[in-house]
Every structure is written in C-alpha cells, then in structure tokens.
Amino acid sequence: MLVEEIMSDKIITLHAEDKIEEALVLLNENHIRHIPVVNSDQHVIGILSDRDIRDAAPSVLEQNQNQDILKNKVSSIMTSPVITVHPLDFIEDVASIFYEHEIACVPVTKNNQLIGIVTEKDLLYRLIQLTGIHEQSSQIEVRVPNKVGVLPKITQVISERNTNISSVFIYPYNDSLTEKVIVLRVQTMNPMPLIDELKRQGYDVIWPNIPGLQR
Amino acid sequence: MSHHAGFVYSDNFVNYKFRENHPFNQKRVELTYDLLIKSQALSEEDIIEPRIATDEEIMLVHDYNYVEAVKKAGKGLLKPEEGIEFGIGTEDTPMFDHMHEAASQLVGGTLTAVDHVLQGNYKHMVNLGGGLHHGFKRKASGFCIYNDAAIAIKYIREKFNYKVLYVDTDAHHGDGVQWIFYDDPNVCTLSIHETGRYLFPGTGSVNERGQNEGYGTSFNIPVDAFTENESFLEVYEEAMYTIANHFKPDIIVTQNGADAHVYDPLSHLCCTMEIYEKIPAIAHEIAHSFCEGRWIALGGGGYDIWRVVPRAWAQIWKIAKGENMFTGQLPDSWINDWKDESPVSLPLFWHDEDKLYQEIPRKEEITEKNRIQLNKSLQIIRDEQKFSM
Numbered sequence: 001m002l003v004e005e006i007m008s009d010k011i012i013t014l015h016a017e018d019k020i021e022e023a024l025v026l027l028n029e030n031h032i033r034h035i036p037v038v039n040s041d042q043h044v045i046g047i048l049s050d051r052d053i054r055d056a057a058p059s060v061l062e063q064n065q066n067q068d069i070l071k072n073k074v075s076s077i078m079t080s081p082v083i084t085v086h087p088l089d090f091i092e093d094v095a096s097i098f099y100e101h102e103i104a105c106v107p108v109t110k111n112n113q114l115i116g117i118v119t120e121k122d123l124l125y126r127l128i129q130l131t132g133i134h135e136q137s138s139q140i141e142v143r144v145p146n147k148v149g150v151l152p153k154i155t156q157v158i159s160e161r162n163t164n165i166s167s168v169f170i171y172p173y174n175d176s177l178t179e180k181v182i183v184l185r186v187q188t189m190n191p192m193p194l195i196d197e198l199k200r201q202g203y204d205v206i207w208p209n210i211p212g213l214q215r
Numbered sequence: 216m217s218h219h220a221g222f223v224y225s226d227n228f229v230n231y232k233f234r235e236n237h238p239f240n241q242k243r244v245e246l247t248y249d250l251l252i253k254s255q256a257l258s259e260e261d262i263i264e265p266r267i268a269t270d271e272e273i274m275l276v277h278d279y280n281y282v283e284a285v286k287k288a289g290k291g292l293l294k295p296e297e298g299i300e301f302g303i304g305t306e307d308t309p310m311f312d313h314m315h316e317a318a319s320q321l322v323g324g325t326l327t328a329v330d331h332v333l334q335g336n337y338k339h340m341v342n343l344g345g346g347l348h349h350g351f352k353r354k355a356s357g358f359c360i361y362n363d364a365a366i367a368i369k370y371i372r373e374k375f376n377y378k379v380l381y382v383d384t385d386a387h388h389g390d391g392v393q394w395i396f397y398d399d400p401n402v403c404t405l406s407i408h409e410t411g412r413y414l415f416p417g418t419g420s421v422n423e424r425g426q427n428e429g430y431g432t433s434f435n436i437p438v439d440a441f442t443e444n445e446s447f448l449e450v451y452e453e454a455m456y457t458i459a460n461h462f463k464p465d466i467i468v469t470q471n472g473a474d475a476h477v478y479d480p481l482s483h484l485c486c487t488m489e490i491y492e493k494i495p496a497i498a499h500e501i502a503h504s505f506c507e508g509r510w511i512a513l514g515g516g517g518y519d520i521w522r523v524v525p526r527a528w529a530q531i532w533k534i535a536k537g538e539n540m541f542t543g544q545l546p547d548s549w550i551n552d553w554k555d556e557s558p559v560s561l562p563l564f565w566h567d568e569d570k571l572y573q574e575i576p577r578k579e580e581i582t583e584k585n586r587i588q589l590n591k592s593l594q595i596i597r598d599e600q601k602f603s604m
Contacts, residue, residue, distance in 0.1 A: 132417075133411075133417045133418070135417075136349065136356050136357060136390065136415060136416035136417065136418075137415065137416065137417050138413065138414060138415040138417070139412065139413045139414075139417070140413075161306055162305065162306045163305070163306050164305070185417065187305065187307075187356075188305070188306055188307050188415070189307050189349070189356075189357040189358060189387065189415040189416070189481065190238050190306070190307065190415075190481055191415075192480055192481065207413055
C-alpha cells in the first residue's frame with residue numbers, strides 16, 4: 001500500500017512569519033497535532049507539533065502573564081529540517097520512520113511541494129483493517145510448521161466450505177524459527193466445521209486457548 | 216383491562232430454515248412451545264397469531280435493493296455473484312425457497328408483539344421466533360436476514376415517542392441493532408457477550424459507546440471466554456440497574472439468545488440454566504419499575520436446541536406471566552415425545568445439575584477482568600453522577 005492511498009490531503013499549514021497564537025488556535029479548533037510550515041512555493045520549511053507549541057505557550061495558570069510570548073513567530077519554535085515522504089513510498093516505510101525517529105507525523109511532498117500528510121492515526125486505521133476486525137467475522141489461530149505450502153492447504157479447507165476470509169496474518173510462534181501461527185478472520189458465525197476439518201487434517205488449532213492451561 | 220402477557224406463536228416460524236443441519240434451527244421454538252403446553256403454563260387464550268410484516272415495515276431498517284435481492288433469492292432468481300454484496304448465499308445465510316416470506320413472518324411476529332404492548336392490550340409480549348440481531352441495513356449475516364428487533368424499535372419510535380432500552384444477552388455481540396441506532400439518543404443498546412477476540416462478529420468492545428447525538432447510549436460489556444454464572448450475573452445485574460436508572464426507558468426490548476450456556480456449540484462461555492432464570496426476572500422487574508410494564512421479549516441465538524433452548528425460553532414466558540420460575544422435573548410427556556428424535560439425552564430437571572463442566576482454572580482472573588470491563592462500560596454514567604452532585 002502506498003502513502004498516497006492513506007494520506008490526508010486536507011492540510012492545515014502556517015507560514016514562518018505567522019504567530020504562535022495562530023498555531024494554538026489551529027490546534028484547538030481542528031483537533032490536530034501537527035502543522036507543517038510552508039513558504040510561498042508550498043515547500044515545507046518546518047513543522048510544529050502540539051508539544052512544540054504548548055512548550056512555548058505560557059502555562060494555563062498564567063492567564064495574564066507572559067502572553068507576549070504568543071506573539072513570536074512560529075519559525076522561532078518549529079522543527080527544521082523536516083522528514084518528508086513521497087506519495088509513492090510504502091506505508092511500511094512510514095511505520096519505520098515513525099519508529100526510528102520517534103515521531104508521529106510526516107508531510108508528503110511531490111516536486112518539493114506539500115501535497116498531503118500522514119499521521120500515526122492513519123497508520124493505525126490501516127492496521128485495524130489489516131486485522132479484518134472491521135468485518136463481521138470469527139477468528140481462528142493455527143500453529144503450523146514454518147515450511148512451503150502450508151497456507152494454501154489451510155485456505156483450501158476454508159474455501160471448500162464457501163467461506164470468505166477477511167484477513168490473514170502470520171507471525172512466529174513464541175519466537176520459534178520452525179513454527180508459525182496463522183491467524184485468520186473468516187466471515188462465518190459457525191467456524192466449528194472448519195476447525196473440526198483442520199484438526200482432522202492434523203493441524204494444531206490453538207483457538208481459543210483454555211485459560212491457565214498450556215496451549 | 217389489559218392482560219398480563221401474550222405469547223406470539225405460529226407453526227410458520229419453522230419455515231425460516233436455511234437447510235438441513237444448519238445450526239440455526241427454529242424447531243427450538245416449537246420445542247419450547249410444546250414444553251410450555253405440557254407444563255400447563257401456556258393455554259389457547261395466551262397465544263397470539265403473528266401477522267406478516269409489510270415491505271414498508273421491513274424498509275424502516277433495510278434498503279429497498281436488499282429486500283428485492285432477498286425476494287429474488289427466495290424465488291431462485293438471484294445469481295450467486297449478485298448475492299455477495301448482500302451477504303446472501305454464504306455458508307451462514309444460504310438462499311432458500313421463500314426466504315423473504317419466512318423472514319417477514321418472524322418480523323411480523325415481533326411487530327405483533329409490539330402492537331399489543333403499544334395498544335395497551337398486554338403488558339408483556341414474548342416472541343421467541345424473533346431476535347435476529349445481526350442483520351444489517353443491506354446485508355444478511357450471522358444467520359439473520361431481517362433484523363426484527365431493529366425494525367420493532369424503529370416502529371415503536373415512529374408510533375410513540377418512547378425511549379427504548381434494548382438489552383441483548385446473546386453470547387454474540389448485538390452488532391446489527393447497535394449500529395442501526397448508534398447515533399440515536401432515544402434508543403439505548405446494552406449488549407453483554409463473549410469477547411469478540413475470537414468469536415463472531417468481533418465487535419462489541421467497551422469503547423463502542425455511540426456517536427454524535429447518540430454518544431453514551433451504546434453499552435458493551437464483553438466477557439471472557441469461560442465466564443461462569445456468578446460473574447455473568449454480576450455484570451448483567453449491575454449493568455441493567457445502572458443503565459435503566461440512568462436512561463429511564465419507557466419500553467424494554469430484550470434479545471434472549473440462549474447460547475451462553477456451556478453446552479452451546481458456537482460459544483465458549485460456561486453458564487448454566489441459572490442465568491436464564493435470572494435474566495428475564497430482572498428484565499421483568501425493570502419493566503415494571505420504569506416502563507409501566509412495557510416489555511417485549513424476543514428469542515435470539517441458541518444452538519443446543521434440545522437441552523438448553525426450550526428450558527431457557529420457557530422460563531421467559533413463566534416470568535412474563537408474573538409467576539414463579541419453573542422448578543423440579545420436566546414433564547414426562549415432553550421428554551417421552553421428543554427423546555427419540557433428540558440426538559442427545561434430554562435433561563430431566565428445569566435446573567442444571569452441578570458439575571456440567573470441569574473447574575475453570577482461571578476463574579478469579581476471569582471474574583476480575585469481567586468486573587473491569589463492567590466498570591469501564593459504566594464509568595461514563597458514574598462520572599456524570601459525580602459531576603452533577
């Protein structure tokens with residue numbers, strides 16, 4: 001999946017000479033946490049996070065003091081240079097950028113111009129979709145040997161019962177190199193026949209694990 | 216003078232049948248009816264013939280295109296690929312002859328129940344053929360074609376400005392009804408169900424609270440797999456009293472799925488008949504304290520149709536009649552008439568015997584976790600009380 005598919009193109013921006021108080025208003029009115037700062041060519045020259053702005057703003061207990069601080073330019077507190085991504089970058093890369101740089105938002109630029117923004121919320125939304133939980137479904141987990149050809153055999157059992165699969169993901173079983181867990185969300189209220197068939201074919205269906213007992 | 220309670224029943228309910236060996240089997244309604252007759256708890260004058268719902272009534276909730284697709288499917292005219300977007304023709308909701316008519320009959324049963332309560336003829340009405348809570352606006356799912364409970368609530372709202380409390384104790388999340396009224400502040404939904412971690416449909420987390428105007432009128436309490444009576448009832452009782460007291464409903468609709476029983480093949484809860492005695496008793500009490508008695512009790516899930524559903528649902532009727540719950544032995548005549556057909560040996564008593572299952576190793580943790588979910592769900596009400604004091 002590409003950045004252009006998940007980015008938001010409704011972007012709220014500021015210019016370097018704008019005042020911090022304007023940034024504060026934008027944050028509160030739009031329920032956003034990041035504001036890119038652009039020049040007249042729409043080049044990203046900085047970014048403001050909600051924390052940058054609140055660090056700079058006077059304390060909520062200082063109603064009448066230090067209000068002049070808000071008259072400073074946003075360029076005085078913005079982070080620069082800015083990490084940006086391209087609309088054709090993969091969303092996995094965005095996840096790595098967030099993880100490595102400990103940030104939660106990247107502007108998207110094309111020909112150096114700002115065209116969108118991706119936040120960790122956009123990524124989490126896609127993650128939820130990946131799990132299949134947004135569609136009515138039951139979950140089955142199967143422990144399998146880590147070798148060629150296991151997945152098609154399992155999905156074959158499911159398709160033979162005319163049941164649609166909402167999502168599949170695979171992760172290592174207890175950090176093992178030789179075993180994996182295949183997690184399937186299947187669109188049926190009655191997964192029992194599938195489970196029985198998988199067990200009959202010798203698969204270890206770990207679903208649901210009995211509490212307090214070894215899997 | 217109004218009667219106390221009426222029982223909607225028709226032989227036609229069994230026409231809602233996807234295929235042989237499909238887990239959803241309306242024979243359970245017939246078994247319940249027969250059990251009540253043989254227990255001398257149900258007589259001719261209690262029984263009310265259901266009407267059939269009109270297309271306009273069904274379209275209070277469902278899209279025209281969906282209803283048309285169901286009609287075509289019931290005549291064998293819907294191509295498999297046309298059924299996909301409507302969830303028709305799947306393993307859960309396969310096509311069958313006259314499926315529109317069969318589903319409209321169930322909806323009609325629920326609307327008949329609603330009519331009698333709204334007109335004041337009866338305080339409580341029971342329609343065990345209804346409670347198909349997974350049906351969506353334009354999609355069949357989870358064995359449900361038309362969502363009779365949601366249609367009934369819309370119908371109530373059209374006729375009267377009643378605030379409706381919908382309570383769903385099916386082991387599966389009452390998603391269809393919840394989403395249809397998600398932004399409606401006059402319809403409060405409460406669903407207590409096994410966590411969607413593994414179980415269909417997967418939703419029903421505590422954080423699903425409604426949206427916009429309806430924020431704070433959806434309550435979900437997912438309980439852990441292997442939850443037992445004590446913990447289930449603790450959650451149910453406290454949620455019911457707190458929410459009813461907060462929302463102050465004018466009418467209650469309950470969905471009485473009987474699939475949280477340890478024998479049920481589709482869920483992983485470990486409850487027994489005890490919860491099916493208390494669930495209607497508390498609903499009945501709340502109907503009287505808040506709603507001048509207005510209570511519509513529907514069926515729902517329930518896939519052990521021999522050992523669990525008839526006993527569980529018979530208790531709803533007994534409570535609705537204002538009598539004490541059944542105790543002691545089941546009538547011999549019922550056991551004798553059905554024992555040959557039943558693939559499992561039929562129970563002998565209304566109560567379950569002890570030790571139906573092995574001790575659950577993590578009972579304490581499960582109970583604690585369920586209590587945390589309960590408190591999270593009700594926090595929104597408690598905060599409001601705190602601030603308004």
